[in-house]
Amino acid sequence: MSFYISFKNMVNSFGVDLTVTPYESPAKKSHFHYVGGERPKNDETPTAQPETRHEPVVPFNSQDAFVAQFLSGGEMEQGELLWISTKLYPKNSIVEVPSQLCQKYRVVGSSNWQGYSDVVIYILKGDTKHPDGR
Template structure:
């Protein structure tokens, strides 16, 4: 017996406008092409284009989703969020959340539920020392 759980209504109801930049490894991209058998170096490396999404983002754990971590030499604020999406993205993709201005989050883990649902759940990580998400 198979079943399918649809989250479309929840995603539409609780979603916020996000900007997602998919991760593209530079090591996997060619930096040259051939013209008439001659190797030509590429001048520009194409970058991933940001995508607009409307999907829910919630705190990973309400008690300690945003906390200060004390390190030798100082303090670093960090945050963990869960993002529920209908599209599959690779690890290290960057997500901008409007409720957290000036901070971008990086996808550090995911659970793909698309075998019997329409969602992928991502763990987002960000900290005060890396506002660009990298």
């Protein structure tokens, strides 16, 4: 017996505005060459354009979603979040969540539930020393 659970209404109700930039592998980008010892200008626009989404982002767990780590050079705050999306994105995509501490996070793992429902659950990591998410 198969079943399907739709989460679209819940995702829309509890979502926050965020921006997702899908990861593009450097191996898939066009390679350049030198002409007369100079690199020609690359007029190609990047294929990975940022997308605006309205989906829920919640703390990974209540005990250590945000942790302050004290280093010899100062303090670094780290955050782990769960993002529930209705679209499949590759690992290492950058997710900008303006309502959160670090603001930009990197997708480090995912669990694809699209065989049973319409959601994919992502694990996001970020810290204050890497504001671009990388």
